[in-house]
Each structure stands twice: as C-alpha cells, then as structure tokens.
Amino acid sequence: MILASEIIDVKSFPELTQQDISSASQVVTPFAIRTPIFNSTALSRVLNSQVILKAENLQTTGSFKVRGAINKLMNLGPRERERGVITVSSGNHGRAVAHIAGELGIRAVVCLSEAVPRGKVEAIEDLGAEVVRRGKTYDESVEEAYRIQSEGGLTMVHPFDDPLIIAGQGTIGLELLEDFPQVDTVIIPLSGGGLLSGIALALKTANPNIRVIGVSMDRGPAMVRSLEAGQVVEVVEEPTLADALAGGIGPNNQFTFRIVQELLDEAVLVSEDQIAQAMVYMLEHHHLVLEGGGAVGIAALLSKKVRRVGDQIAVILSGGNVDLPVLEGVINGHT
Numbered sequence: 046m047i048l049a050s051e052i053i054d055v056k057s058f059p060e061l062t063q064q065d066i067s068s069a070s071q072v073v074t075p076f077a078i079r080t081p082i083f084n085s086t087a088l089s090r091v092l093n094s095q096v097i098l099k100a101e102n103l104q105t106t107g108s109f110k111v112r113g114a115i116n117k118l119m120n121l122g123p124r125e126r127e128r129g130v131i132t133v134s135s136g137n138h139g140r141a142v143a144h145i146a147g148e149l150g151i152r153a154v155v156c157l158s159e160a161v162p163r164g165k166v167e168a169i170e171d172l173g174a175e176v177v178r179r180g181k182t183y184d185e186s187v188e189e190a191y192r193i194q195s196e197g198g199l200t201m202v203h204p205f206d207d208p209l210i211i212a213g214q215g216t217i218g219l220e221l222l223e224d225f226p227q228v229d230t231v232i233i234p235l236s237g238g239g240l241l242s243g244i245a246l247a248l249k250t251a252n253p254n255i256r257v258i259g260v261s262m263d264r265g266p267a268m269v270r271s272l273e274a275g276q277v278v279e280v281v282e283e284p285t286l287a288d289a290l291a292g293g294i295g296p297n298n299q300f301t302f303r304i305v306q307e308l309l310d311e312a313v314l315v316s317e318d319q320i321a322q323a324m325v326y327m328l329e330h331h332h333l334v335l336e337g338g339g340a341v342g343i344a345a346l347l348s349k350k351v352r353r354v355g356d357q358i359a360v361i362l363s364g365g366n367v368d369l370p371v372l373e374g375v376i377n378g379h380t
C-alpha cells in the first residue's frame with residue numbers, strides 16, 4: 046500500500062514538536078545506550094543500495110522502549126511519583142517501565158495478557174514490578190489496566206499514545222540524523238505507532254523528503270488496517286513471531302493514528318516465514334539476535350516487498366527479546 050506523500054506540515058501536531066524530541070534527548074541520554082549503527086554489506090549487496098542498521102536490540106532492557114519510558118517517568122510530578130504508575134504491554138514496554146521505575150524508586154504495576162511470552166514476563170517480575178496477568182489478548186489486558194488505574198490513583202504510562210512516549214522514541218531519529226545524515230529512507234517496525242511517529246517527526250522536520258516505511262506482520266496488523274479504513278478498527282489478535290507488534294491501537298487513539306496517517310509513506314506486511322527468515326539471516330550475517338518484531342524491517346527488505354527502497358536506507362532493529370525455544374524453532378525451520 047502506498048500512501049499519499051505530500052509536502053508535510055509538521056507544525057500540524059501542536060502537541061508534539063521537534064523541540065519536545067530534543068528535550069527528550071537530554072532526559073534519555075543518561076539512561077539509554079546510544080545504540081550503534083553499522084553498515085550491512087550483505088543487505089547492501091542484495092539491494093544495491095547502502096543499508097545501515099540501528100541496533101536497538103542492544104538497548105538497555107533489549108528494546109527501544111526504555112527511551113519513551115524514561116521520558117515519561119522523569120516528567121511525572123512528585124505526587125504522581127509517590128503514588129506510582131501502571132502500564133499495559135505486549136512485554137517490552139512493561140519491561141522498560143519496570144526497569145526505569147526501579148531506578149527511580151517508583152512503584153510500577155504492569156498488566157500483561159496470557160499471550161505475552163514467558164521470558165518477558167519473568168524479566169518484568171525480576172525487575173520488581175507488580176505483574177497482573179489478565180485477559181487472553183493485549184486489548185483485554187488494556188481494559189483491566191484502566192480498571193485498576195481508576196481504583197488506585199496510579200498514573201497510566203501508555204505504551205505508545207502519549208506525546209512524552211512518542212518524543213522519547215523520537216530520539217532514535219535525532220541519533221540517526223547525526224550518525225547517518227544522508228539517510229533517504231527509514232524502515233520502522235509498526236504496531237501502536239509510537240516508534241514510527243517519533244522517528245518520522247524527527248526526520249521529516251529536518252528533511253521532509255526522507256521516506257518513512259512502516260512494517261507490520263500480516264497477522265492482525267491493527268494500525269495498517271485502521272489506515273486502510275480511514276479510522277481506528279479492531280483486528281483479531283493472532284499468535285505471531287512478532288509478539289511485540291500484537292494488539293490494537295485503542296478505540297480512543299488520540300495521537301499516533303493521526304501522526305502515522307500524516308507521516309507514513311508506505312506500509313508493508315510480512316508473513317511468519319519471512320520474519321523467521323529475517324531472524325536467521327541476522328544471526329548468520331551479523332551475529333545478532335532479533336525477536337520477530339525487531340526483524341520485520343529486514344523481512345520487508347529481503348522479501349522485496351518495499352516498493353521504493355531508496356539509496357541510503359536505515360533499518361531500525363527494534364528489539365531482541367526472544368525466548369530461546371522460539372529462537373531454536375526458528376533456526377530449525379519450524380515456526
């Protein structure tokens with residue numbers, strides 16, 4: 046699907062500006078790794094373009110989510126800090142919030158559905174957060190989180206639909222601009238759209254010609270189906286290797302749907318086989334462990350599903366938290 050890519054007026058998001066992302070950068074820097082970028086000679090050869098990879102799978106807590114979590118928690122008032130926070134997550138955001146809350150001495154409650162992989166649940170428990178497992182799907186656990194929040198006076202730390210979270214994830218865009226200023230195309234895993242919104246805002250403010258491509262799995266891609274429908278729609282959540290990308294974008298989505306609608310140039314969907322192949326490819330060629338959700342950008346390139354690839358491509362490797370038995374299955378070809 047190719048979406049309209051017109052001249053973008055980034056000022057049309059008063060709730061979120063480049064300035065907010067620069068401010069987030071100050072807050073994020075002491076807590077997050079400035080993840081490396083490196084040239085992929087293998088992919089560059091396959092695509093006949095320069096392909097560089099930004100390794101957020103090596104980020105603290107194993108995914109980029111720590112960036113948004115820091116920015117949100119550091120901006121809480123003293124009363125909010127004292128009462129604590131609650132969040133709901135497909136796993137990585139919960140882990141990031143648990144980590145930062147631990148660092149700052151803030152109480153954290155994390156709601157997780159039964160679909161969240163074991164390794165992610167255990168990591169969150171180990172970080173000292175209170176885990177509430179409720180609901181079969183992400184969307185069901187969201188309802189539970191809001192119910193608990195309404196009783197307890199906790200502050201909701203939304204996994205994507207919050208300007209502070211989006212600005213935190215957007216710091217990846219600022220780092221890319223500094224480390225790879227010639228970038229003309231960026232490929233970003235897409236679920237709730239916090240990651241894509243932040244990076245797209247940072248990049249397009251600097252250069253509106255940079256193309257932003259979002260990639261989701263073909264099993265239950267809530268944002269892409271909503272973009273096609275022109276309004277938020279619900280999708281059925283299905284088991285997928287890209288568990289980090291599962292779940293809806295929220296019936297009351299305030300920010301990310303509109304921002305993604307405006308800034309996304311192309312959306313790509315990838316299959317389970319393509320995700321598995323991308324994970325194996327990254328192990329073989331770069332000795333990097335990616336979770337399924339972190340590998341969808343590579344899957345989109347390898348499967349030649351991106352219509353306009355560009356000459357200077359950056360791919361965001363968004364996370365590496367995969368359970369070993371799952372990785373073993375992927376390597377052995379049963380997914």
Ligand SMILES: *Cc1c(COP(=O)(O)O)cnc(C)c1O
Pocket residue numbers: 108110137138204205234235236237238239240241289290336338339363364365
């Ligand atoms: C959360 C997550 C995404 C998607 O981020 P959104 O802001 O929800 O679009 C992509 N990859 C990984 C590994 C994630 O944890």
